[in-house]
Amino acid sequence: MPTVILMYHRLSRExxxxxxxxxxxxxxxxxxxxASGASVVSLDAASGMTKAARRSRHLQVCLTFDDGCEDFYTLAAPILSDHGFTAAVFMTTAFIGKTAPFDGADTTFLSRSMLQELHAAGFAIQSHTATHQDLTTLSPDALMQEMSGxxxxxxDILGAPVHHVAYPYGRYNESVVQAAAGAGYxxxxxxxxxxSxxxxxxxxxxHGGDSPLAFSLKMKGIAGSLRSLKCTLRDRVFREPAS
Ligand SMILES: [Zn+2]
Structure with missing residues (x-):
């Protein structure tokens, strides 16, 4: 079965x-x-780096958290650990250990020691670039700096290889893909x-307002399949005829 990769950003007490x-x-x-019986798998497994993941006939779900906000350490990690679930954090490295305006509010980000502790506890710490810019707008040099920096x-912080990068805002183009590969991801x-x-x-x-039904559809990959079908139909209906 395909692996469903869920994308969270932050948790809130409010x-x-x-x-x-x-x-x-x-x-x-x-x-x-x-309760679903799904296997919660690591990012490496979800990406097909392990053969066992590709062979599995069971639903596999991978949990990812973008940006690297401190609430992953204080709120999410304890709940994940209670269930024995792993997850991956995509960290924007310029924010490490800082409190900064982000997404409309002052936000505190994970510190070096928190990242090291999470890594030691089995959570994957991967890249969300250096400064969280729209990568499709950058010059080749700036793009490479965002990726390799x-x-x-x-x-350096983790003493372990970093193989995965999540593009800020999900935005990418061919240059971004080439830069990711060139930077060693x-x-x-x-x-x-x-x-794919x-x-x-x-x-x-x-999203914060997802109903239990919406989450269930997302978790099982049904929402993704419906979305893909919708995109395919839209592409076919609105595609310019070949000239
Ligand atoms: Zn982000």
Whole structure:
């Protein structure tokens, strides 16, 4: 079965926001995952780096968290650990250990020691570039700096290889894909519908206001299949006739 890669951003003790899932809702998501019998797999496994993952006939779900906000350490990791679930954090390296305006609010990000502790606990720490820019707008030099600067900093902090990069805002083009490969990443991740490939792996966003039914459809890959079908139909209906 295909692996479903879910994309979270942050958790919140307060009400739902588009990119913040309240703690009670996240707890419910993890309980639903546990009850579904799905295997929660690592990012390496989800990306096909392990043969066992590719052979599995069971639903596999990979949990990812973008940006590297501190609430992954304080709120998400304890709930994940209660279920024995692993997850991957895509860290924007310029924010490590800082509190900065981000996504409309002051946000505190994971520190070096938190990243090291999470890595030692079995969570994957991977790249969300250096400064979280729209990569499709950058010059080739700036693009390479975003890619390689972030990778080398994380490898220095963790003492472990970093193979995965998630593109900020999910935006990418051919130059971005080439830069990811050139910087030494093996896999790149976008958001939403994108052509399948090692540097264009789709993820399904989980939002703060998702109903239990919406989460269930996302978790089982049904929402992704419906979205792909919709995109395929749209492409066929609106495609310019070949001249
Ligand atoms: Zn982001």
């Amino acid at each position: 009400q739902a926001q588009p990119y913040a899932v309240p703690v009670p809702a996240f707890t419910r998501h993890m309980r639903m995952l546990a 972030s990778r080398s900093m994380l490898e 093996r896999y790149g991740y976008c958001a939403g519908h994108c052509p 490939g090692p540097y264009t792996t789709a993820r399904m966003a989980v």
